[in-house]
Amino acid sequence: MSEPERQRHVRELMKARRDVKAAKASGDDDALRTARDAVNKAKIKLGERGPTWWGDDTDHNRKLVQNSPYADWWEAR
Structure with missing residues (x-):
């Protein structure tokens, strides 16, 4: 990229985050979803x-730590 x-994508992200904040403040559920x-x-x-x-199937970010290969490490810390 x-x-x-x-930079364009970062600007899009920052605008969307501002839109989330505004939608939360206004209580507009449709705007929040958008x-x-x-x-x-x-x-x-x-x-x-x-x-x-x-591509080596090591993405464990969407798992609870106790359900990942890092469970023993987490318990021992």
């Missing part, structure tokens, strides 16, 4: 969400 493209969807789309474009890019 080029730097100008990345804004959160925009946050998700921007994060996917930035590579922060979606399939892992390294």
Whole structure:
């Protein structure tokens, strides 16, 4: 991704986050859903969400630690 493209996606993300805040403040559930969807789309474009890019099936970010290969480490700390 080029730097100008990345910057555009970051601007989209920041606008969407502001929209989430405004929707929460106004109590508008439809606007909140739309804004959160925009946050998700921007994060996917930035590579922060979606399939892992390294492809070795080590993405445990969406699991509770006790349900991951790190459970023993977590208990021992």
